[in-house]
Amino acid sequence: MSWRRTPLLPAAALISLLAACSAPAGKPSARPAPGFPYTVTNCGVTTTYQAPPHRAVTMNQHVTEVMLALGLEKSLAGTAYLDDAVLPAYRKAYDSVPVLAKEYPSKEALLAADPDFVYGGYASAFDATAGRARPDLERSGIATRLNTESCPTGRSSFADLYREVDEVGRTFGAADRAEAWVRTAKDTVAGAEKRLGGVAPVSVFVYDSGDKTAFTAGGKGIGNEIITRAGGRNVFADLDKTFGDATWEQVVARRPEVVVIYDYGTTTVEQKKKRLLDDPALREVPAIRNRRFAVMPLSDTVLGVRAPAAVDKLAAQLHPAR
Incomplete structure (x- = not known):
C-alpha cells in the first residue's frame, strides 16, 4: 500500500x-x-x-x-x-x-x-x-x-532504470558517478538497437520456473522491454505483472519461437530444458520442436545495472546472424 x-x-x-x-x-x-x-x-x-x-x-x-x-x-x-x-x-x-x-x-x-x-x-x-x-x-x-x-x-522501462540509478547516486552524494553511468548505459542500449537495424522480432516465452503452471515474465517489468529491444516479442506481454503464472495451454496456443530460460537458484538450466522437452503437450510448440533456447541470468533481467548489456546478450541469442 x-x-x-x-x-x-x-x-x-x-x-x-x-x-x-x-x-x-x-x-x-x-x-x-x-x-x-x-x-x-x-x-x-x-x-x-x-x-x-x-x-x-x-x-x-x-x-x-x-x-x-x-x-x-x-x-x-x-x-x-x-x-x-x-x-x-x-x-x-x-x-x-x-x-x-x-x-x-x-x-x-x-x-x-x-x-x-x-x-x-x-x-x-x-x-x-x-x-x-x-x-x-x-x-x-x-x-x-x-x-x-x-x-x-506503472510499467518499468529503461527511463525508470536511469532514474533509479540517478536517485540512488543523489541519495549517497554520488550524483556525478550516477550521471556518468547513465550516459554509458544509454550508449550501450543504442548500440545494440543499431546493430539489430529493424530486424523482424521473434516470439519469446520466458520460462522462469514452474511445473503445474508456467511462471513467466509479464509486460510490467523491465524484462519485457529488454526482450523488445533485443528483437523479440514477449508472448505474455499482456500479463499485467512483472512476473506471473500462465497455463501451459496458453503457452501452446501462443506458439513461441524461442524459450528464454531465466537462470538462478538450485534448479539448473538443463533441468528446466528437460522439463519442457519431456512434456508431450509442448511437443509442437515451435521453440520446443526446434530446440531454440536462450539463457539469461535472472539478475540480467530485472531493474539493475546489468539491463543495458542484457539487451546485447539476448539479441545475440535471438538473432545470431546479427
Whole structure:
C-alpha cells in the first residue's frame, strides 16, 4: 500500500546533529554536504536526507550491484540475498561487505548491523510479517528505498532504470558517478538497437520456473522491454505483472519461437530444458520442436545495472546472424 510520511532524518544525520549541539561554543558548524538536503519520493514514500547514509544494507542482488556500480561499497554495512554470481567487476568490492544472510536476514540480524538505510530489490525485502516493513524500519530511524520495478503502479522501462540509478547516486552524494553511468548505459542500449537495424522480432516465452503452471515474465517489468529491444516479442506481454503464472495451454496456443530460460537458484538450466522437452503437450510448440533456447541470468533481467548489456546478450541469442 502506498503511503506518505513526514520526511525522515536518517540516524547518521541525527548523530551528527547531536554532536553539533554538544560542540564547544564558538566552534563553526560543518557545512551541509553538496547536494543536501535531498528530498526524493520512492514508491509513495517521501524522504529528506540531510546527508548521505553511511551504514546502508542492501537486500537482493540487483540493488547491491547498483551500489557497487556507483563505487559505494564503503557506505555498505551489510548485504543479503544473491540470485546468481556477482559480476566479476564487482567481486572485490562485494567481498569487502559483510553478508548478513544467505537470503533475507531476520529483523534482529538486520538491526544488529546498525543500518541507517535499507535498500530492497523486491517487495518481499520489506515483509511486514518478518518485522521488516518500511514504516516499522523508518519509525526506528532507518531510511528505506524499494527498487522502482517493485512499485505498485506503472510499467518499468529503461527511463525508470536511469532514474533509479540517478536517485540512488543523489541519495549517497554520488550524483556525478550516477550521471556518468547513465550516459554509458544509454550508449550501450543504442548500440545494440543499431546493430539489430529493424530486424523482424521473434516470439519469446520466458520460462522462469514452474511445473503445474508456467511462471513467466509479464509486460510490467523491465524484462519485457529488454526482450523488445533485443528483437523479440514477449508472448505474455499482456500479463499485467512483472512476473506471473500462465497455463501451459496458453503457452501452446501462443506458439513461441524461442524459450528464454531465466537462470538462478538450485534448479539448473538443463533441468528446466528437460522439463519442457519431456512434456508431450509442448511437443509442437515451435521453440520446443526446434530446440531454440536462450539463457539469461535472472539478475540480467530485472531493474539493475546489468539491463543495458542484457539487451546485447539476448539479441545475440535471438538473432545470431546479427
